[in-house]
Amino acid sequence: MRDDETLDEAGEDICDQCGRLLDSEDVRIALVADSSAVHADSDRLDGQRLVLACSDEHLVRLQDVYARRPFVEPELWAGKIERALRRNRCWLSGRRLRRATGLSADQIRQALAWRTSGPALPPPRASGGELTAGG
């Protein structure tokens, strides 16, 4: 219980594991590999995600989650393409897209194929397939 509730200034970051508000003096930080992480400003940080945790235990759990997540390069490339399109607010020719993303034509093709086929998401709800029982 706190009498003083003047923590608004520092209390913006939360633990990525449990959502707890982080104390700026007691935060754990790690950089993990993540092919879904594309940064708005810095291309050099693409594929890396900064994770914040409230304890050593939660930091280890987060690192474990990202270590087990497959690093899918076409996912990263698709993110770079989306960023390039956002920055240019329109379509880009193939050559300009290659220059803007630093990707090869083949990498762009793979990224678009990955985007089209989509990441394998589980169905929202596991239902029985008995909708057409009437025959």
Ligand SMILES: [Zn+2]
């Ligand atoms: Zn936590």
